[in-house]
Amino acid sequence: MTDAWDAHYADGNTFSPLRDAERALLAEHVPAPDGGGHALDVGCGLGELARHLAELGYEVDAVDFAPAALTHARAQNAAAAATAAVNYHLLDIERDSLDALPHPAYDLITFRLSWAFVHDRTRVMNRLRERLRPGGVVCVITPVAADVPDGKRSIALDDEEFGALCAGWARAERYDADGLAFVVLRDPAPAASTFTGKKRPSPHALTGAGVVVTDEVGRILLGWSVRGVWELPGGKNDADEGFLAAGVRELAEETGLKADAGGARLLALLMDSTHGIPRLTGAVRVTAWTGQPNVTEPQLIHRWEWHEVADLPALSQPLFTPSAQVIDTVWPGLLPDLPPVHRYPITPAATPEPAQQAAEAAELREAMTDRLVADGWVDAGGAIDAAFRRVPRHRFLPGTALPDAYDTHQAPVTKRTPGATVTSSVSAPWVQAAMLRDAALRPGDTVLEIGSGGYNAALVQEVVGPHGSVTSIDIDPYVTDRARRFLDDTGHHQVRVHLGDGEHAPVQLAAPDSLDAILVTVEARDLPPSWTAQLADGGRLVVPLRVHGYTWSIPFTKRAGLLTADTYTVCGFVPLQGPGHREDAVTRLRGGEVTVRFADGTPVDTSRLDDALALPRVEHWTGITIPGETPFDMLLLWLATHLDGFARLAVPADHDPNIRTTPGGWDAAAVVRNDSLARLLTRKLPEDGTPLWEFGIHAYGPHADDLAQAMAHQVIAWDREARDTITPRLTVSSAQEAAPTASAAPDEDPAVITKQHVRLTFDWSAASPPRDHGGRAGQDS
Structure with a gap:
C-alpha cells in the first residue's frame, strides 16, 4: 500500500485542491x-491543508507514509515563507508508535481525503483522542458515498461509517463543503460497552465457534458486522465438524488468515440461549497464523480491525454477545456486566x-537449584527446593536461551513499551526463592499473587499442593494471556489467572481475612487497604516496597489488623501499573544535568540549589570504612529515617567531576536543607590487604559545612549503633488513623513516612540481624 501511494505522488499525481468552502469552515469552526x-x-499528501493551517496561526506537524508526498510538500513549503510553521514527518499512523510525534498533545487533528483509507479506524481514533488537549478538535474532510460513482466507493464514507466516526464524542457536527462532508468532533466521551444479539438463527446455527486471534503485539481481531455489532471470526459447525476445525475453517473463510487446527486450543464450551433456542459456542484460541485479514464475505462483514484489548471495555459500539463471552474466557474480568452464560x-x-x-533443561534446572541452596536462598530438601526442581522455568521464557533461563541472577524481559520501558519480566530465581521463603507457605494455603508471569505462580502452586489455592492477577491482558497459556502448557491448570487492577481487585477475588499469603511481584510505592483487609490474621504479605527511592522485598505479618516486619532484602522490580502507581517529585538542575528526586515525604524547596552547586564544594570524610562487595543498604535506610530533607541525587557519569567523583551507575543518597545539598559517596583507600572504601560527604551551598557535619554524624552513628547488629522494626498503620503520641508530628519525624494509604513507622531500637544482601561499596549509593 505504501509503495502504491509513493508511486502515485512520484508520478506527479495530486488530490482535489483545498476549496473555498473548506477554508471558510476551517476559519469558522477550528480557528487557532x-x-x-x-x-x-x-x-x-502534498501539504496544502497543512500550509493553510499555518496561515491560520497553527504550528503544524504534517505526517504521511509516502516519502514522495513529503518530498513535494517540503519543496512547496520552502517556497512560501508564510508557512514556515509546518514540519513534515514520515509516519504511518496505523503502524508506527505515536511517541515519534514531536508534540505530546494537539489542539487540532485533521484528516483531509484520508480517513476512508484508514483500516483500523477504531484503534487509530482511540490513540489520537489521547493526543488531544482539553478542548481540542478532530476534523475529518471526506467524500460522501452517495455522491461518488460506484467505482470510487472506497474513497468515501456512507451513513453507517459516519455514525461510527462520530461515536464516542459528546459533540459531532457535520457541514457541507461543496460536496465534501466537513465533520467536527469535540469532547471525547467513550461509552461503556454494550452487548447485543442478532436476528433469530436458523436451527443448524445453534452450535458454532468463536475464535480469539491476536497479532504479534497482542491486539485482537474483530469484524464490524452488517448487523451493526463487533464480532469475532467464527461461525456454525458443519455436519460432524468439531469446534476447533470449525473455528480454523471459519477464520480462513471470513478473514483469509490460515491456521492449523492442531495448534488451536478449545478453552471452554459456552451455553446460553437466543430467542428461546439453546446456543452452544466453542471458545477457540489461535496464536499462530499466516496471511493478512481481508473482507472475504462482504455480505456479512464490512471490515476487520485489530483492537487493543484494553480498549474493549469502552467500545462505542456493541459487541456480539457470544463473542464477548468468548473474549471473557481468554481475559476473565475484562468485560463487566456480561449477560449470564453456562461456562x-x-x-x-x-x-x-x-x-x-x-x-x-532438566540438568540446568538441577544446577540452578543447587546454586540457590548453596547461596542460602533455599533450604535443601524442602518444598521450595522441590518446586524449583520440578517447574520448567524455560517453558515460561520462549526465545530465551536455556542457560540464561536458568541463570540465578537473570530476570528476562517479557514486554516493553514502544519507548523501550520494561513493563513485564520474569524475576531472577534468587528473588523468587527469597520471597517464597519469606511467605512461609504451607500445604493447603490460599495465596494471591499480584503481578503475573506464570512461572512464580507455578512455583507457589507446587508449594501449597493440590489442596491449596493460587490466584494470579495482572492489569495487562497480554501478560495474563501469556501466563494462562504457559501454565496450561506445563500442567498447572489449577492456578487461576485474573485480568484486573492489583490495587482494587483483591476485594473481588477474596473475602476479608481469607488469604494466607499475598505475594506482590511488582514494585509497590504504597500498601492499598485491600491487601491488609483480605489477609488473614497471621498471614504474610511479601512486597517489594519502595521507600525513599530504594526497593526492599519486605515480608509483613498481619497481627490485630496491623502489618509489621523486621527483615529486608534489597531488590529491583518493574513498577506497579494502573491507579496504584505513584510518581516521584523530581527537580532537574543545571539544565537537566543533575536530578534531585524526592520519593517519599514532603519535597523541600530546591529553587536555589543551582546557585548552591556553583559554590566551592565542601568535603568531609568520616573515617568509617567498609570492605569491597559488602552490603550497606541499611546505612541508606538509616540516613533516610534519621535526616529530614532526604532525597536521591543523580548525575551522568560523564558530567561535572566537581559533583561526581566515582563511577556512575547508582543514585546517591542526599539531603537538601537550608538552600544547601549534601550527598554520600565512597572512595577507595590505598590497598593493604583487603580493599577498603571510606564513606564521605560532598556538600554545596551556604550551609554546606553544617549539612556535611550532620550527614557524617549519622554515618558515624549508624556505624556505632546499628552496623552488623540490627534492622529496624517496621509497623504499618492506616494513614487516615490518628498518629501515635510522639515528641514530633509524623511529618516532622524522618522515621515516620506517610504515604497515600499507610503510615510507615521505623523503630531502630528493635533488634534483628540484617540480611547479607544489599548495596555494594565502590559505587555511588
Whole structure:
C-alpha cells in the first residue's frame, strides 16, 4: 500500500485542491487558539491543508507514509515563507508508535481525503483522542458515498461509517463543503460497552465457534458486522465438524488468515440461549497464523480491525454477545456486566517438548537449584527446593536461551513499551526463592499473587499442593494471556489467572481475612487497604516496597489488623501499573544535568540549589570504612529515617567531576536543607590487604559545612549503633488513623513516612540481624 501511494505522488499525481468552502469552515469552526496552537495533519499528501493551517496561526506537524508526498510538500513549503510553521514527518499512523510525534498533545487533528483509507479506524481514533488537549478538535474532510460513482466507493464514507466516526464524542457536527462532508468532533466521551444479539438463527446455527486471534503485539481481531455489532471470526459447525476445525475453517473463510487446527486450543464450551433456542459456542484460541485479514464475505462483514484489548471495555459500539463471552474466557474480568452464560472450561493436556531439550533443561534446572541452596536462598530438601526442581522455568521464557533461563541472577524481559520501558519480566530465581521463603507457605494455603508471569505462580502452586489455592492477577491482558497459556502448557491448570487492577481487585477475588499469603511481584510505592483487609490474621504479605527511592522485598505479618516486619532484602522490580502507581517529585538542575528526586515525604524547596552547586564544594570524610562487595543498604535506610530533607541525587557519569567523583551507575543518597545539598559517596583507600572504601560527604551551598557535619554524624552513628547488629522494626498503620503520641508530628519525624494509604513507622531500637544482601561499596549509593 505504501509503495502504491509513493508511486502515485512520484508520478506527479495530486488530490482535489483545498476549496473555498473548506477554508471558510476551517476559519469558522477550528480557528487557532489565542497565541497559536499545535495541529496534526494526518495523511498530509502534498501539504496544502497543512500550509493553510499555518496561515491560520497553527504550528503544524504534517505526517504521511509516502516519502514522495513529503518530498513535494517540503519543496512547496520552502517556497512560501508564510508557512514556515509546518514540519513534515514520515509516519504511518496505523503502524508506527505515536511517541515519534514531536508534540505530546494537539489542539487540532485533521484528516483531509484520508480517513476512508484508514483500516483500523477504531484503534487509530482511540490513540489520537489521547493526543488531544482539553478542548481540542478532530476534523475529518471526506467524500460522501452517495455522491461518488460506484467505482470510487472506497474513497468515501456512507451513513453507517459516519455514525461510527462520530461515536464516542459528546459533540459531532457535520457541514457541507461543496460536496465534501466537513465533520467536527469535540469532547471525547467513550461509552461503556454494550452487548447485543442478532436476528433469530436458523436451527443448524445453534452450535458454532468463536475464535480469539491476536497479532504479534497482542491486539485482537474483530469484524464490524452488517448487523451493526463487533464480532469475532467464527461461525456454525458443519455436519460432524468439531469446534476447533470449525473455528480454523471459519477464520480462513471470513478473514483469509490460515491456521492449523492442531495448534488451536478449545478453552471452554459456552451455553446460553437466543430467542428461546439453546446456543452452544466453542471458545477457540489461535496464536499462530499466516496471511493478512481481508473482507472475504462482504455480505456479512464490512471490515476487520485489530483492537487493543484494553480498549474493549469502552467500545462505542456493541459487541456480539457470544463473542464477548468468548473474549471473557481468554481475559476473565475484562468485560463487566456480561449477560449470564453456562461456562464449561476445557482443561488442556500439558504440552510435550523435544526429548533432548527437556533433558538439557532438566540438568540446568538441577544446577540452578543447587546454586540457590548453596547461596542460602533455599533450604535443601524442602518444598521450595522441590518446586524449583520440578517447574520448567524455560517453558515460561520462549526465545530465551536455556542457560540464561536458568541463570540465578537473570530476570528476562517479557514486554516493553514502544519507548523501550520494561513493563513485564520474569524475576531472577534468587528473588523468587527469597520471597517464597519469606511467605512461609504451607500445604493447603490460599495465596494471591499480584503481578503475573506464570512461572512464580507455578512455583507457589507446587508449594501449597493440590489442596491449596493460587490466584494470579495482572492489569495487562497480554501478560495474563501469556501466563494462562504457559501454565496450561506445563500442567498447572489449577492456578487461576485474573485480568484486573492489583490495587482494587483483591476485594473481588477474596473475602476479608481469607488469604494466607499475598505475594506482590511488582514494585509497590504504597500498601492499598485491600491487601491488609483480605489477609488473614497471621498471614504474610511479601512486597517489594519502595521507600525513599530504594526497593526492599519486605515480608509483613498481619497481627490485630496491623502489618509489621523486621527483615529486608534489597531488590529491583518493574513498577506497579494502573491507579496504584505513584510518581516521584523530581527537580532537574543545571539544565537537566543533575536530578534531585524526592520519593517519599514532603519535597523541600530546591529553587536555589543551582546557585548552591556553583559554590566551592565542601568535603568531609568520616573515617568509617567498609570492605569491597559488602552490603550497606541499611546505612541508606538509616540516613533516610534519621535526616529530614532526604532525597536521591543523580548525575551522568560523564558530567561535572566537581559533583561526581566515582563511577556512575547508582543514585546517591542526599539531603537538601537550608538552600544547601549534601550527598554520600565512597572512595577507595590505598590497598593493604583487603580493599577498603571510606564513606564521605560532598556538600554545596551556604550551609554546606553544617549539612556535611550532620550527614557524617549519622554515618558515624549508624556505624556505632546499628552496623552488623540490627534492622529496624517496621509497623504499618492506616494513614487516615490518628498518629501515635510522639515528641514530633509524623511529618516532622524522618522515621515516620506517610504515604497515600499507610503510615510507615521505623523503630531502630528493635533488634534483628540484617540480611547479607544489599548495596555494594565502590559505587555511588
